Amino acid sequence: MNKTVNQKAWFFVLPVVILVAFNALIPLMTVVNYSVQETFGDNTFFWSGVRWFEQILQSDRFWASLGRQLFFTFTILAIEVPLGVAIALTMPKKGPWVSVCLVLMALPLLIPWNVVGAMWNIFALPDIGLLGKLLNSIGFDYNYTRQTGDAWFTLILMDVWHWTSLVVLLAYAGLVSIPDAYYQAALIDGASKWKIFRFIQLPKMKRVLTIAILLRFMDSFNIYTEPVVLTGGGPGNSTTLLSIDLVKIALGQFDLGPAAAMSLIYFLIILLTSWIFYTLMMRNEEQ
Amino acid sequence: MAKITLNDLRHSYMPNPQNPADYALKRLDLEWKDGGAYALLGPSGCGKTTLLNIISGLLIPSHGKVLFGEQDVTRLPTDARNIAQVFQFPVVYDTMSVYDNLAFPLRNRGVPEAQVDKRVRTIAEMTDLTGMLKQRASGLTADGKQKISLGRGLVRENVNAIMFDEPLTVIDPHLKWLLRSKLKELHQKLGTTMIYVTHDQTEALTFADQVVVMKDGEVVQSGTPIELFEKPQHTFVGHFIGSPGMNIIPCKVSGGEVHVGARKIEVSNASKLGDRNGTFELGVRPEFTSFAAAGLAVRVAKVTDTGRNKIVDTRLGDLSIKLLVDNGAAIPSDGAHLAFDTARTQVYDNGWLAE
């Protein structure tokens, strides 16, 4: 589109800027403020420089949480993206059942996150939950409240259940937008199903997949409610992901300084990684 | 390469068609010789794309047969028919180079690499793509991409026919002519049967040896460009072909004589008229209409200068009758009289040429 230069456009964006600035800049300033100061709880503050940052970056607890978080994020990405694409590939392009399918698939996305956690909490209970009972009756010794491995398994299963549909919906939209002529030409050229996927479908889905991966990466890195309600971060702290740890420090212990420093580091990590992801994928597209 | 025969072909997109209106293709019997250049010409919705897809195997007709040579291919899948198709917008494999695009159909069929290379280079040479073989296909312009599509169609040696579905739609106007000439040149060089679907008469008439004019799922006339121009079998053909199209003037027929209003007009097929009742129209091209001292009385409404000549739009009541006048010739300012070349004037009954 041919855009005209018009500085008055700033009036149009003003409401948005005010809203977001209010909600982003002021808290940011607060956080920065706390991160470089120390208080003894009586409302007096002393400058402490980079002390809190050092403390966080040197704390085993922080690195452990970060490690768990990275493991979680990459695992669910590795499962949800291929799975979502695979499911989208099997869905028909049109027909009466398509909207019913899409609506049912989208349902998990609209359930309040605490309900998702609570649902799985009970669903996976060893004796009275459907999943728990099923697994135990097959022969697995399954108890996610006591065993770390089981807790991780349930956590990941819950997230896959919750968010794969987002990938499905995005991938499906990308697939549906491919004109029929491409498939017809492929037929004429004698291409196999795999070649059709590799040379037509996958390239045409690149944009949607980028969005899907980026969204899942960001949201899974920031996840809080569902794991908290499911496992509370346990057993012990084996499923304590990054934001769970942060909230514990900030709202639980009211350690303002360390919490603030950790917040900034947290935000920085995700900003950096998202930016890298995004640039890598965009560069891929321009090639 | 083979002769293509369409036998009693009919197609409806509905599961239970009840009446003619439910059919996209009403009834077709056509025979195309091997190696010819054919055009399917008609307005949008006339069924030409349906017909094309039936020939190429992307659609199975609800009735009738398609034969390649003696073989009934009606139900044969596309990749077994040895045909190629070029679509309305360029279909290229974006992630592959131009070379790999051209090689794709051959590699899929297991052709040895040495042969693939030879063939790809030959075709690239023919379609002026040699310099771009290493480039990524997605980086080419629209006409370049259509050449790749064309090349992919030509690269297989035993192709029965190549179909073109309005291939110049997205090409810039000044490049259309180049591409058209290239297609004609390739046809002459390779001798493959080519079937070209379009709604543009210029494309059809300049490309094809034989043009099939279609309307509402039926073949209206099939013939050489000259036949279509000089002896249109249907008023639709007369009107659709030619720029401007043929003049269609309602007339009355009685006792073997043709009258427009009070005026008697001499026509070429008067003897064929006999005694019949119908809706009669006079058909005569603007090229064969001229001003005269005496004749059909009309009013001059508008003069358009095309550069080569002038198109004069006259009015008989509400009816528009056009004629071509040379540059420099006199044009009456208001009232005028028209004369028609008898040999080129014919009467149509219900749209069809009275014969």
Place this chain on the structure above:
Amino acid sequence: MRVSKWLVPTLYIFFLMLPIYWLVSMSFKTTNEILGGFSLFPQNFTTENYVKIFTDPTWYWGYINSLAYVSLNTVISVAAALPAAYAFSRYRFLGDKHLFFWLLTNRMAPAAVFALPFLQLYSSIGLFDSYLAVALAHTLFNVPLAVWILEGFMSGVPKELDETAYVDGHSFPSFFFKIFLPTIAAGIGVAIFFCFMFSWVELLLAKTLTSVEAKPIAAVMTRTSSTSGYELGLLAAAGSLTIIPGAIVIWFVRNYIAKGFALGRV
């Protein structure tokens, strides 16, 4: 071959519906039955959990509160995003690309980082425990999303439409409301859907910024499990009810889902 095509989506949907079925079936059991043993179907079918929710103000106010701030947030977010998206789509101005990017970065922010600062911020301006607080807080994430979606749709409408309208004598407000907005109605629908979705499901900030007056249903539910010790039947009923607004919204926009993802940003 047709059978196997339907197999995968069917299995997937079955997998998705299973926990939901479990939740709903539990909502019709008494807590004793749930804790007593395992049963696939409710043995003693009861609606007492639902009755409790519909008659106890603490419970049903939770729903009303949630719906209130979600609707408020959707209205604010979309209303603010519309002019901004228009500006991004039609004009170039100083700092426009950076502004757009900065907006998007807010979508990436971990809610946990904002929990404490928001608490302090909204308390200090006296908005603690109000619909407005949560509605405003959620705009941090929803406004960038709404701008992003709407800008995508608006860019699909050629500028010629604007110019024609001015030539026809429309003033800008007249053009914007009578001509432009109807043209991008699908985009507005998609934006409303996503704003509703993200605000409805978010818990951390909603809980942090409320206590009694504006307590969302999610907070009511978590409070129940901790104080009265696992009234599972009640929890299940409450949870089941929270699925309904989402289901309704998505049914209404079902035709726009594929279009919404496809247009705009794809």
